[in-house]
Structure formats: structure tokens, C-alpha cells
Amino acid sequence: MSVESAAVAAMPLLPADVLAAYQFTPEATVRLFGNGHINRTYLIENSIQKLILQQINTQIFPAPQQLVDNALRIEQHLTVKQQQGLYPLQILRQQARQDGHYLSGEQADLRALAFIDGGRSIEVVETPAQAFAAALTFGQFAAALADFPADELHTVIADFHNLGFRFCQLDDAIAANKAGRLVDCQELVNYCQSQRALVTELEQLCADLPRRVCHNDTKINNMLYSDAEGRGIAAIDLDTCMPGYWLFDFGDMVRTCCSPEPEDSLNPAAVRIRPEIFTALAQGYLQGLAGIITAAERQSLWLGAKVMCLMIGIRFLTDHLNGDCYFAVHRPNHNLQRAENQLRLYLDLLAQQDQLQPLLK
Template structure:
């Protein structure tokens, strides 16, 4: 990418002066290319959307803008206290633009904030979980059916296992022989598919964030409290159990998701307890008894399922997730399976924390 020429093209589209421009990467997302476009009078976040992953980027932007508008109404009524990520229109009032065949959008830059890659303390986990809980609560009266499923079957574990089997059968990169242990492990976890199929008939469909990683929540530089929930790309109809489970997946381990120090990959119980307390508090009066019980299954499914996805992508030749070295996705898969195993080993303690919340 020629950042200078892209900066000029983007600045022109949004009516920024063509001087003092800079365009630099921010964030650590696996899918879209996210950059900060600085100009003479400020800055905006610009994203090049990955149209292989999001083949209908117009629907993605439409979803995010519907949620943005709903949250703004709540904010005006003092029913939602966090900052809201807002789209920036071009000079001709478009929110999605085409630059040499690439799809781009711009979002307001939320300053005075920082993000984390690894949760450092229970108090930080509680703040972040509470922010995602506030987000869920504010959308409780939003009709989930308004949202287009930008990634079909995103949290469909049965489909993810089928895709893994297809990758194994194809073995396009000759990598299957290297992962026989991981494949045997995956085949032993199919009971999760049956549990999910039975459970989702008894919990309501909700508008969900679907990517509640710690780095999708901004903290205030001044107070270290929650400032904004960001990255609404995968907001779709779903179930709160998956949002809870993704927090467990991304908050609880003291290691990042690609760490190869597997002996250190474990569930920090105090962090798990903080997630439970922080997330459920804003949902009191809204969450059903069955939904709360479903959170334990969500905690198990999410690390296992993302591990399956990393393993599938590794076998297929790393076509979905961005990688930095040849075995990156395999390392990620092993990491997630290690976290899943530790969750299972601590079932009684962790499940009790949910039951008593």
C-alpha cells in the first residue's frame, strides 16, 4: 500500500486539507486494515474492509450505523454512558467508498483512550466486562432481526467442525500429518455441538457484539474506566453466551492468544469471577435464568471453536487470519485448546461462580 497516495485520496473524499497528512496502522485486528489518518485539523480512523471475509461491506456498514443510531438515542436519554463510535460521511454523504477497487470507511477517532491486549487485573476485567454488559443492555430493546448476518454461521460450531473435516480431506498444503494430535482432540469434543443445539432453543436471540476481545474496549487515559466499546463489524443476531464466552477466552489467560508458553495458558479464576460480576450487573432484570446458565457453555465453546478455526486455517494455508510466520495459526490453535482444557479442569469452581451471580 502506498500510504502517501492513499492518504491523499482519502483526505479528498472526506474534505480534509491535503497538507500535513499521515496514514499509519493502529490496532492489532486480524481481518481489516485499520489506520489513523491525521490531517491539519484532527484525525479519523480509516479502515480498508476485507471483502473476502465481509463480501457485503455495505451491509456491514449499515449494521454498524443502525447500532450507532440506537446507542445515540440511548445516550441522549442518559441510558448509555459510554462514548459511541461514529461513522464519518464523505463530502457527498457516503459512508462506504471505493478506492481502486478497495472498500474503505472512516470512523471518528476516540481520543484520550487506550486499549489492552492482555488483562492485567481483576478490576480491569470487571471494567471491561461491565462495558460489554452496558452495550448488551442498551441493545436489549433493539430488534436483532434488523441486523444482516455479515458472516453466515459465525458461531456455528457444527459448521466449523465440518469445515475442519473438509480441510483435512483436501490437505491442500500437506500439513495434516503434523496435526494428528490436535485433530484427535477435536473429534473428542463433539458433545459441545449437541449441547449447543439443545440450549439455543431455550434462550432468546439478541443483538450481539460477537467479538468481545479486551482490545475491542477502550479505557480512559484519565480514569482507567470504560470509555467505549468499539469494532462493531460482527454485530449480528446471536446469543449472549457467545459474547460472555469470548470475554472468558480473551481475558482469562495471562498469555496472548498466540503464546507458545502453553504451561502458562490457564484460567485466572479471579479474572473469571470479575467477568461474571461485571457483565451480569448491567443485565439484571433483562437476562433470563436460562441465559445466565448458558454462560458456562459459552465459556467452553468459544476457546474451543476459535481453536478449531485457527487449526482449519493452518491446514488450508493461512487464508483467513493474518499470520507473521508459518506456524502462527497452529500456535494459536494449541494456545486456545490449552485454555479450553484448563476451563474443563476447573469446571466445578468456575460454574459455581456463574450460578451464584
Template sequence: MDKFNSSISQDIALLLTHYAYDFSQASISPLGNGHINSTYKLSTPEHEFVLQRINHDVFPQPVALCQNAQLINDYLAKQKLLNEYPLQVPKQLLSNAGDSAVKVNDYYWRLMEFIPESHTLEQVSTPEQAALVAQAFAQFSCTLSDFSAEKLTVIIKDFHDIRFRMAQLTQAVADDHCNRLAQCQYLVDFCFEQQAFIEQVISISDKLPVHVTHNDTKINNLLFSRASNQPCAVIDLDTCMPGLLMHDFGDMVRTCCSNLAEDDTSTEEMELNLDIFQALIINYQNTFGDKMTPLERESLIIGARLLPFIIGTRFLTDHLNGDNYFHVSRENHNLDRAISQIQLYKLVTQAEPKLRELAQYQLTKAS
């Protein structure tokens, strides 16, 4: 194997002995820009793979995480054979012992199929791209609507539970381990002032049906075909578990509808792209059809507000706690992210009457 400038190179060499491939001429390079796991492209003269070290601080049940992905992949692969699922299903490759995750020293790893002639995109630039994103993630969860979510392990408890996230922020404020509260007190105060919205979220969440949701529906968790520029696979199933459709839709709005990157500091220049929002909500609802209840349709607008708010509070909590969860690359990186997400929450809140018009337009069009 080519030398890889990392302290984990010996772990990788040991890991690869668990798989029935010839890695004697393998090369490895970083892949993607995820916040949590360490992901690499592994290439041999005959094959290409995705190699991933799972962050066990964020995902304390790495074996269950991989087992969830295996259950989902198996189900989707069967549906694809029946022409009920249009996208490719990237495989997790099993070890010689038949395991989807292999522990080497302190970490669990997994080896996955690399889809050739594919690429990822980092941001949505047109309503047409937004339509493709909404269709692909809706196809994923809609196809899984007949798969019992109860079969999946809850990988991160209370992942999108606003009560839990506000409790975390409350504790971080009380502790203020890093003496960072003074610089962001105004942002903390704003978050706690949103109690009416928090109660609205709690009320509707308790009434919605549970689905298998992706929970990280940004565009770079889709693979696009280089030949057609159409989505060809949904990837990064780490947070797939029982959830609500409004969470997945809200995360699409959060990651697709702002003109700025998640950590851009030019928040005064942030704009909400209503054309992209319209493409998202039309295509997400149309792809689900009657598998989405009227209350779920209504909840999508709440989700559009919720996800920027809840991710903003998570970035703020991590900043106060000393940047223990999300990868950071500069001072106050998580604070910058929090400011950006709360600004997006404000813009979505201000635009809510217009967003509801677009949602009502969709319901009229579909009828």
C-alpha cells in the same frame, strides 16, 4: 499528504477526495493490531480520524457491515441523549454522497471518528479491569436489547455455529491442500472427540433468545479514557449482528482469563485466572439484571468453554487450508494459536465445577 510506504497510498489519496475535509497536510500511520482489516490513524492539523480498509475476503458484504454499524451507532447515540447509555459512540463519517463506505478500486474503505485522549489495552491484568470489560460489553448489548436484531444483516453466516465450524474442519482435513495434517493429527482427533460437548452446545443454542451481540469482546475492542482509566467506548463493530450472549461472554473468558497471549507457545505454563473469571461473570450478569433470562445465565458457562474450542478449531482449519483467513507472521502461527486455544478449552473444562460455583454465587448474591 505525507508519503506512506505502502502500495495503497494512491487509493488513500483518491478515497479522501470523497470527504469534505482538508487533507492537504495529512499524515497516516498504522493503528492497532487486528487480524483482519487494515486500520490507520489519519491526522491533520485540525482533526484526527480512524481510516480502515475492509477485508472483503473475510467480509464479503462491506457495505452491509458499515450499514449495521451506522444503525447501531444511531440507536446508541439516541439512548445516550436519554442518559440510557453511558459510553461514547464513535461516529462513522459519511462521504460527500452520504455513504458510510466508499469503494476505491477493489476495496471498500470507511472513515471514523478518533476519540482523543483514549487508549486501548492488550490484556487484562487485574480482576478490577475484568469487571470494567464485562460492564462495558454488557452495557453495549443490554442497551441494544430493545433494538430489533432483525434489522441487522448477518455479516458472517454461522459465525459461532459449532456445526458449521466442525464441518469446515472436516473439509479441511479431507482436502489437506498443504500437506499439514500429519503434524497436527492429534489435535484434529481431539476436536472430533468432543462430540458430547458439541451436542450440548447445539441443544442449548436452539433455546436461547437472540440479541445484538458484539462477537469480538476482547479488551482491545474497548477504548479507555487516559484521564480516568475507565472504558469510554466500544469499538470494532464489524461482527455485530444477531447472536447469543453466551458467545460474547465466552469470548471475554477466552481473551481475559488466560495468563498467556493467544499465540504464546508456552502452553504447559497456561493458567486459568479464576479471580478474573469471577469478576467477569458477576459484572456481566449484574449489568444485565433481569434482561438476562435464567437459561442465558446458565449458558454463560457453556460459552466459556465454547469460544476457546470454536476459535481453536477455526485456527486449526485455517492452518490446514494454508492461512487464508487470519493474518500470520511466522511459520505455523495458526497452529500455535490452535494449540493454545484448545489448551484453554481443556483448562475451562477441568475447572467447570468451580466456575459453576462462582456462577451460582452470583445468582445467590443477586437475589
């Protein structure tokens, strides 16, 4: 256990007034829940009900009310679709306090979510069936929101998937070299810089694509999976839902699902794109969006896979050069290792392009 987690464990998890706002007594069971890296999440439980309570990280999300507003708009839209028989998944629902407000705590940074029973989170993709289920779930989520006016959602993180902006951040980190690390990763920096043409390609392609509601964090553990039914039952963690392009959601699935190794693996030789997992992702996502996705959007998905691997690699490399200011690190060169793994995925995509790209056509 880290020093931080030990300190958290020694503190009262939630004050009595916060529990009371959601009709729980101090005798309710409260425990840390999940393994998210941004928000701190609790499960509150008594003999009658369960509730998820999240402490929003205001360093990342400085306007928590915007997250709540976005989630409520999405919840309302999906509820109508569900009532029409057009959305087969369970819906992540915001839970109001007794007084009707949705944020609690001294800093107004706590919000509650109804607990969805009957599913579990998968941390590492083990089979094509799991990958298919995740892609189908996120495809169905996107399809149900295809007629939602995306630009009515708040942009909670500006330039989140702006590749040009991420290259500018890398440029600044190279120029400053404030941690003195450039000499040790110059080759990786040079390779990233050599791929800058993707910025223009992405900008030109997106000019012809419709703006969509995007989840923007389509890791497999943001799907609840039912072992009994063998399918996804809900898309969760809607904090980064914003206007965007479906290519980024598909690309993030490829980036996080296709490697048999974790993002920060110390076995870089094993980091690769598993073609059977890519195939399952393509089949599931396109099935979920059948009849809705345009030809141009289908064409864009391959670029999305490349862009997300490259862009997250650039972000890890930038943070390494800046002295590990953004992503949490647990060992020397942690962000550099993450960056190298992302670039290995990018290179493996390029090597398998003739085999994989036709799956999206």
C-alpha cells in the same frame, strides 16, 4: 518490519480525493493506526480534527455497505438510549463524506469513523480491574441493544459462531489433508472430534434463548479505557455485530482475557485460565446486564466459555491442515500452536468447572 509493511510504508497512504471527501487537505497527517488483523486503519489529523479511516477487507466482508448499515442502525439506537440516560458510554459514530455517502475509494471500501478521545486500547489483561471494566463495557453495550430487533441487522459473516459448521470444516480438512500435516497433529484432531457432543448441547440450549444483538469480537482491545476514570468509555469495532446469543460474547472475553499468555504463545505450559480474571469478567458482564439477562442466558454463559475456546481451536487446527489459507502466519506451525493453546484453555476450564461455573449462577 516485514516486506509487506515496508511496502505499505513506502506508498502514499491515502489519495488526495479521499482526504478531500472528508474536508482534509493533502497536508493532513496520515498514519497507520492500531494493530487490527482484518481491516487496515488510518488516523487522519490536522490542527482542527482527527478522523479514523478504515479500508474494509472485502475478502472477509464482501458487502461493505452492510457493515455501514449495521453500524448506523446501532448508532441511532444507542443515541436514543444515551439521550434517555440509559447508556453511559460514548458511541462509535460513522462519518459521512461531504456528499452524504459513507463509503469512499475506487473500490468503495473506505469508511470513516469519528475519533473518540480520552481513551486507549489495552492489549493484554494485566489486572482483574481491567477485565471487570471490559466486561462491564460490553455488558452495558449489550443491555442498551437488548430491545433492538436483532434480526434486522445484516448477517455479515454466515455461520460465524456455528460450531457444527466449524466441525464440518474440520472434517473436510481431515479428508483432504492437502498440506500433508495430519500425521503430525492426529492426537489433537482426535481430541477435538471427541468433543463433538457440544454441538448438540449448544443447539438444544440456543433453542430456548432470545436472539440478541451481539458484538462477536469482545477482545479487551475493542474497549476504549480511560486511565483517568478507571473505566471503559466505549465499545468499538462493530464490524461483526450480528444477531446471535450473549453466550458467545462472554465466551470470547473468557478466551481472550483469561490467559496470561498471548494467543500464539510459545510457552504453552503457562497458558491457563486465571480464576481471578474469570471472576472479574463474570461480575462485570452480569452487572452490565443486570435486570435484563434471563436465567437461561445466565446458565448459557458457561457453555459459551467452553464453546468459544474449542471452536477457535478447531478453526486454527482446520487452517493448519489446509496449509494456512485464512489466518496470517509468521512461523512454521503457527496455527497449530494457536490451536494447542486454545485447547489448553478449554481443558483448564473443564478442570476448574466446580470453582468457576457457580460464579455465573
